[in-house]
Amino acid sequence: MLQIGVTGGIGSGKSVVCRVFETLGVPVYYADERAKWLTEHDPILKADVRRVLGNQAYDPLGRYNRAWVASQVFADPNLLTQLNAVIHPRVWADTAAWVNQHADKPYVVKEAALMGAANPGHGIDAVIVVTAPVDLRIERIRQRDPHRSETEIRNIIDRQVSDDDRLKIADYVLVNDEHTLLLPQVVALHEQFLSR
Missing domain, CATH: 1.10.720 (Transcription Termination Factor Rho, Rna-binding Domain; Chain A, Domain 1)
Structure with a gap:
């Protein structure tokens, strides 16, 4: 069974990507x-x-x-x-027990803000990085958490792993910039994972 990691910075849309995978019948571990x-x-x-x-x-x-x-x-x-x-x-x-519960599936997705490079020790076969421009990420966070200031959000982003470092571990990159359609990108990966 393939184990696919999904990661991205706050406000990038990694949770949206995971919900799409769930809609396609793929188990997701948050x-x-x-x-x-x-x-x-x-x-x-x-x-x-x-x-x-x-x-x-x-x-x-x-x-x-x-x-x-x-x-x-x-x-x-x-x-x-x-x-x-x-x-x-x-x-x-807990993750290992969850993976065992879904051993009958072709693949599972593990969502995490922090994710090491794909290797057998981490149980991840491939990493998907979800990206979005920082200004758009800030706007999304302010919409869902109106009590947060832009300064506070920027501080959170600055404390997280940088986009450049995330991209170094990416096997696949999904662009969630509201110009590029996200759904076809996820479906294409889904079909690719099913055929492996």
Whole structure:
């Protein structure tokens, strides 16, 4: 079974691309959403997060204190490394279990904001990078998150992997600039993956 990674910067449209794949009957694993779910519900991960960050990582009801955690790890790169060291293995295990559930499919898609180069160790056979001009990405984010300022959005974009670095790992590039039709690009890849 092929495992296809989909990545792109905030506002690029990678979620739209993944929804198209889902409409075509392809299972999609949303790594970032699953990581959020696991930090709330996986007892092993919750214990590990508390060990790294302390009890303030969760509120009295046991909900992940996302804003507080973000303020801690963005101020301390070493702490972020430690947090990722406990979260990533749990997400990888969850991904592997999910892939096994879909072993009867010709291919699956894994969506993630961060994605390493395709290699057997990552379980990714090919990487699709979704691109869009930065100004369009900012406009999209402001439409869906009107409380965010342009400065805040640009800061998020600047903290993410650069488009140039993403393109270095791309096996396929989908252009989502609102001039080039996106749907035919996705369908063409779908047909290509089915024929492999």
